[in-house]
Structure formats: C-alpha cells, structure tokens
Amino acid sequence: xxxxxxxxxxxxxxxxxxxxxxxxxxxxxxxxxxxxxxxxxxxxxxxxxxxxxxxxxxxxxxxxxxxxxxxxxxxxxxxxxxxxxxxxxxxxxxxxxxxxxxxxxxxxxxxxxxxxxxxxxxxxxxxxxxxxxxxxxxxxxxxxxxxxxxxxxxxxxxxxxxxxxxxxxxxxxxxxxxxxxxxxxxxxxxxxxxxxxxxxxxxxxxxxxxxxxxxxxxxxxxxxxxxxxxxxxxxxxxxxxxxxxxxxxxxxxxxxxxxxxxxxxxxxxxxxxxxxxxxxxxxxxxxxxxxxxxxxxxxxxxxxxxxxxxxxxxxxxxxxxxxxxxxxxxxxxxxxxxxxxxxxxxxxxxxxxxxxxxxxxxxxxxxxxxxxxxxxxxxxxxxxxxxxxxxxxxxxxxxxxxxxxxxxxxxxxxxxxxxxxxxxxxxxxxxxxxxxxxxxxxxxxxxxxxxxxxxxxxxxxxxxxxxxxxxxxxxxxxxxxxxxxxx
Numbered sequence: 043x044x045x046x047x048x049x050x051x052x053x054x055x056x057x058x059x060x061x062x063x064x065x066x067x068x069x070x071x072x073x074x075x076x077x078x079x080x081x082x083x084x085x086x087x088x089x090x091x092x093x094x095x096x097x098x099x100x101x102x103x104x105x106x107x108x109x110x111x112x113x114x115x116x117x118x119x120x121x122x123x124x125x126x127x128x129x130x131x132x133x134x135x136x137x138x139x140x141x142x143x144x145x146x147x148x149x150x151x152x153x154x155x156x157x158x159x160x161x162x163x164x165x166x167x168x169x170x171x172x173x174x175x176x177x178x179x180x181x182x183x184x185x186x187x188x189x190x191x192x193x194x195x196x197x198x199x200x201x202x203x204x205x206x207x208x209x210x211x212x213x214x215x216x217x218x219x220x221x222x223x224x225x226x227x228x229x230x231x232x233x234x235x236x237x238x239x240x241x242x243x244x245x246x247x248x249x250x251x252x253x254x255x256x257x258x259x260x261x262x263x264x265x266x267x268x269x270x271x272x273x274x275x276x277x278x279x280x281x282x283x284x285x286x287x288x289x290x291x292x293x294x295x296x297x298x299x300x301x302x303x304x305x306x307x308x309x310x311x312x313x314x315x316x317x318x319x320x321x322x323x324x325x326x327x328x329x330x331x332x333x334x335x336x337x338x339x340x341x342x343x344x345x346x347x348x349x350x351x352x353x354x355x356x357x358x359x360x361x362x363x364x365x366x367x368x369x370x371x372x373x374x375x376x377x378x379x380x381x382x383x384x385x386x387x388x389x390x391x392x393x394x395x396x397x398x399x400x401x402x403x404x405x406x407x408x409x410x411x412x413x414x415x416x417x418x419x420x421x422x423x424x425x426x427x428x429x430x431x432x433x434x435x436x437x438x439x440x441x442x443x444x445x446x447x448x449x450x451x452x453x454x455x456x457x458x459x460x461x462x463x464x465x466x467x468x469x470x471x472x473x474x475x476x477x478x479x480x481x482x483x484x485x486x487x488x489x490x491x492x493x494x495x496x497x498x499x500x501x502x503x504x505x506x507x508x509x510x511x512x513x514x515x516x517x518x519x520x521x522x523x524x525x526x527x528x529x
C-alpha cells in the first residue's frame with residue numbers, strides 16, 4: 043500500500059476523530075468496532091450524490107430488514123489516507139468507495155483484505171449482469187462490486203461562465219474547440235474584465251485528477267491508447283507527442299498569465315468555488331461539475347456553460363476511450379452487517395431509479411446513460427452527455443477475463459512520480475524537462491510491469507507482454523467482449 047507521510051497521517055487521524063465525535067462514523071463498521079445500534083457505516087467521495095443517497099438511506103431505515111446508515115463524505119484527495127488509517131486500526135466502514143486507492147487494481151485490494159464478496163439477490167444480479175467484467179467486478183465467480191456509471195465519459199470538459207464570456211463579446215453558444223481558440227478566449231475574457239476576472243482556473247494541487255485529465259486530453263489529441271498504454275501494441279508511451287503537446291498547451295496558459303494565481307496548490311473543491319465566484323471564466327472538470335457547483339452556488343445555474351474536450355487543430359474530431367467502469371461500492375471484510383449492506387446495495391443501487399437519481403444529481407453519466415435525456419438535469423449537463431455518447435468508445439482492458447494478468451496486476455507496484463506529479467511539477471517549475479520526465483515514466487512503468495510479470499510467472503501464472511496488446515483494436519470503435527477471444 044502507499045505509505046502515508048506524517049502530515050498525511052495526522053490529517054487522516056484528525057478527520058476520523060472529528061467524524062467520530064459527531065457520530066458520523068458510529069465507531070466504525072470493521073471487526074474492531076462495529077456500527078453502533080445496528081446501523082451501517084458508509085464512506086465515499088461522491089459529493090454530488092449525497093442528497094440522492096440521503097433519500098435512499100432514509101427510505102431504507104424505515105423498510106423491513108433495513109437499518110439506519112451513518113454516512114461520511116471525504117474529498118477524493120483525502121479519502122485514501124482516511125481509508126488506510128481506518129484499515130490499520132480495524133475500523134473500516136461497512137461500505138466504502140475506493141477513492142485514493144485507485145492506483146491499486148481490484149484484485150490486489152481484494153488480496154490485501156479490502157473487500158468481501160457481495161451476496162446480491164437474483165433480481166439485483168440480473169439488473170447489473172451485463173455490466174460485470176471478470177477481473178474488474180467478479181473474481182473467482184463471485185461478485186465484489188458493480189458499476190453505477192457509464193463508460194462513456196471524459197473528465198476534461200471546458201466548463202465556462204456564460205456571463206463573463208458574453209461580456210467579453212464572445213458567443214456562449216460557440217465555445218472554444220481547439221487549443222488556439224481556447225487560448226484566445228481566455229485572453230479576451232481576462233483583458234475585457236477590467237481586472238476583475240482571469241481567463242482560467244485549474245485544480246493543480248490535485249495530481250491524480252491532473253493525470254486523469256491529461257490522459258483524456260491526449261486521447262482527444264489523437265493518442266491511440268489510454269493511461270499511457272498504446273492499445274494495439276501494449277507499449278508505454280507517456281512520452282508520445284500527444285502528451286507533450288497537451289502539457290505544452292496547458293503550460294502556455296500559465297505563461298500567458300491567464301491562470302488564477304495560487305491555483306498551483308488548489309484541489310477541485312477550491313478551484314471550482316473560485317470559478318463559480320467569478321474569479322475565472324473557464325474551468326476544466328468532469329461531468330460532475332454542475333452537480334457539485336450548484337449545491338453551494340445554485341444561482342450559478344443561469345451562468346453555466348460547457349464546451350467539449352479540446353483538440354489541437356480545427357477540423358479534428360473528438361475520439362476518446364474508456365475502459366469498463368470499475369465497481370463503485372465495496373463491502374469491508376470485517377463488516378458485522380453484511381446481510382443488511384447487501385440488501386441496501388441490491389435493492390436500491392442496482393436499479394433504474396438510481397440511474398435516474400444519478401442523472402438528476404449531475405454526477406458521472408449513469409450506467410443507463412439513455413435515461414439522462416429524460417431527466418431534469420441542467421441543459422449544459424445534457425449537452426455534455428450527448429457528446430459523450432457520440433465520441434467516447436469502450437476500450438480494451440487487459441485483466442478482463444484473464445486471471446493470469448490479474449495475478450500480475452497484484453504484483454505491480456505503483457510508479458512514481460506519476461503523470462499528475464509530473465504535470466504539477468511542470469507548473470511549479472520543479473520539472474524543467476517534461477519530455478525527459480515522461481520518457482522516464484514510460485521506461486519505469488515498463489520495467490515495473492516486467493517485474494510484475496516475472497513475479498507472477500514465478501508463482502505459476504501464464505502471463506506475458508502479449509496479454510497487454512490488442513492488435514485487433516481499431517480507433518473510433520468499441521472493443522466488444524467477443525473481441526477478447528479473437529485477438
């Protein structure tokens with residue numbers, strides 16, 4: 043597991059202590075404590091879904107076989123440390139998301155004792171069966187989690203303040219599509235604001251999110267792979283021109299001084315709040331942006347606009363790729379209320395009604411993405427989801443149905459600095475040669491994969507580099523389940 047710094051340990055400890063003092067954690071759901079009074083404990087990072095879950099939890103508490111649910115929200119940047127501390131003290135909640143643990147594959151988390159299998163009812167299983175992938179949600183024939191979101195998503199949309207854009211003489215119905223158009227729009231808004239607003243703000247203090255967004259931008263720029271891997275060959279190519287061009291574009295915005303000062307240390311919560319306050323016109327974020335922003339700034343709904351993910355040149359059309367969505371909610375091994383938790387998850391979180399709730403809270407698009415158009419979501423959110431449906435394709439996943447690759451993934455140790463760390467370092471000036479840093483990341487990642495494969499093979503796994511290559515993959519198409527058997 044990722045080691046915590048002393049500062050991180052104290053921050054996580056403080057968060058847990060505060061939650062316990064207010065009754066939010068109820069003493070924990072793990073074997074060491076158990077949930078007070080038979081209630082379930084639930085931790086996740088889904089700010090925008092809190093209202094929907096509160097309604098579900100209230101209904102569940104009054105239903106036959108139900109129980110009260112004590113819920114705690116964590117910012118994604120802090121949740122991993124809180125979970126690690128809770129596991130060390132045997133006080134994991136009954137149900138949790140894995141934010142902050144995302145670099146560790148599910149097979150490794152399960153092997154390390156982070157989850158136990160679910161025992162869903164037959165109706166619940168039938169509702170999610172088509173979205174389950176062996177090696178991602180199912181292990182040794184047992185369901186451990188299920189997705190609640192669609193794979194058709196990217197997290198680097200260009201959200202903007204329509205009021206500031208209009209005041210600058212720009213057309214909010216024609217948002218920037220290319221790097222040059224965006225640069226020009228950000229400069230124009232800033233120059234015509236009378237010193238009141240900047241062009242752009244970003245969550246540079248959040249390396250994991252930076253990495254996710256740069257991966258998506260690189261795909262939109264033409265990179266034929268994901269997370270630094272070329273799909274067809276399986277080679278690591280963080281140093282590809284598409285990545286370098288994206289990072290150079292982002293740095294150019296800082297050099298142009300359209301970036302809000304201080305953003306180098308801001309997480310998404312801070313950057314988004316500054317954006318809705320009018321500090322900047324543009325903000326890169328995922329589809330959850332309105333669901334979070336409008337909770338604290340409901341009046342901003344009238345100013346909310348969105349543009350698609352940017353591409354390098356006029357005439358380029360967007361194509362991005364996303365692997366099947368991971369499981370979202372995991373049942374802790376020490377839970378003393380597993381049967382109750384399974385009932386809650388199966389009866390309420392596998393349903394079409396939950397997909398509708400997800401859509402109307404404007405989170406990531408729900409598993410049933412078609413339901414968005416029928417929802418009461420903001421028009422800008424609906425517009426973005428329609429772009430997802432047109433331009434996001436299902437990507438191949440090496441662990442899908444391949445137990446030997448799963449065993450290698452357990453042996454894989456995260457490589458640092460990550461892509462997000464490198465991008466953050468480039469903004470701070472700590473990374474002066476981005477190409478060299480990305481080339482080293484490609485090399486280190488390949489070496490770590492080689493070591494993981496060797497370790498897995500020494501334990502009997504039949505795995506090789508060929509398992510990471512998908513020569514039958516084609517751009518702008520979905521990689522279907524049948525294609526795994528054809529390669």
